[in-house]
Amino acid sequence: MTDAIAHLGSRLKEIRLKSGLSLREIARQLDVSPSFISQIENGKSQPSVATLYSFAKLLSVPVDVLFQSSGDVHIEPNKQLDIEVNRKNLAHPTDAWDSSKARISSINPNNRSLITMDSGVTWERLAATAEESVNFMEINYAPGAETNKSGEMIFHDGFEYGYALEGELEVTIGDLVLQLSTGHSLGFDSSIPHRFRNTGPNKFRGIWFVHGCHSAHTSA
Amino acid sequence: MTDAIAHLGSRLKEIRLKSGLSLREIARQLDVSPSFISQIENGKSQPSVATLYSFAKLLSVPVDVLFQSSGDVHIEPNKQLDIEVNRKNLAHPTDAWDSSKARISSINPNNRSLITMDSGVTWERLAATAEESVNFMEINYAPGAETNKSGEMIFHDGFEYGYALEGELEVTIGDLVLQLSTGHSLGFDSSIPHRFRNTGPNKFRGIWFVHGCHSAHTSA
């Protein structure tokens, strides 16, 4: 077990290098010796929780990320071949799609109405019913993609429900941070500011249900 | 520094209590002494990262949560394995579960509240929010299982949305018959009489969302 622990060092190193900080610089800021950082990164020693926590803070990375398997988080270049049906940058999914007149809607996977967001985020509509202010959709987050590049959180009336199909998604709701992985589900009052981010190396897919929202806002 | 570290113990205790596990039970599963757990929870000692990590895993909570100040997180109590939590034969999922007071609900796959129906049909709750008349769940139909043995159809106020994860499900809505397979989704006005049946050889799993229903009826 716990190869998450075993690879913690290399993961730290990987992230540190990406951040462009030198080992000695880290050591200075964490107020520990450079040699110790080296030992940690090479798996020859393990930090205390306090040290690990400061380390994560310094790299401005949620601690959970450090336990994830490393991998080259390479973001898909904006290959928007295949004609995107629609391109919006909505504050949030209230009236992403128009409501339909049909009382029954059945949609097969290759036939979904698609919205492509700027940031590597897509929504695919899963049903088109007569209900307004309801969105039932599959959401996709490419590696590194996030709800809002600026780091702003969004909030809106209503409730939001999600189920993770594949990959990992870091969900921030208020000051709560959750890691969503396959099979995990959640629901929350979406008037609480929230944002999502794919911190993992693979794409994230999830089933999302948003309803009862009439207006959307963003908050720094 | 970082009162996040200082409060780590109490945070752990808080979450453990919510999960309904005893300190000794945790100790057994983590393979450490009960006294040590106590010391950790009371801030008299600090765990190693490995211990902390296993602790978080056991509580099925992302590590980051442990560093946050306490808040209203809803964690589904350890579903006492095998013993089915509840056994009902509801006409339909309106108030299958009580609403929760928590504003945020996160449930991990092994920890869901389960309702077993007579007919090889189970519902697993995916989120427990404050909303009433809302059910977000994973539904399971064993091969041959059906909504209603008698062949009756059901209808109720509101709308119903579904996404097929695995297997096949025959969906009858009014006089329309659909075959749902992986990735297929649907939504419909649930005042239209409907019923489901697993006609395939494998079990069916799907994500289901039902809301806005206040009364349920059956119709031959």
Next chain:
DNA sequence: GATGAATGTTCGCTCCTAGTTAACACCAGC
């Protein structure tokens, strides 16, 4: 090509502390 100032690494060493084994006090049920 020597001097310096970065980088990261290894080897011992010290001392702190993660984790132990008691024994403790409490409460519920029989």
Next chain:
DNA sequence: GCTGGTGTTAACTAGGAGCGAACATTCATC
């Protein structure tokens, strides 16, 4: 009374968190 559950504390120990010093390496610059 006992037995089996809960959580807490004290005294102890072994192992490893973290250190300092010396190491090898790249670069610039003179």
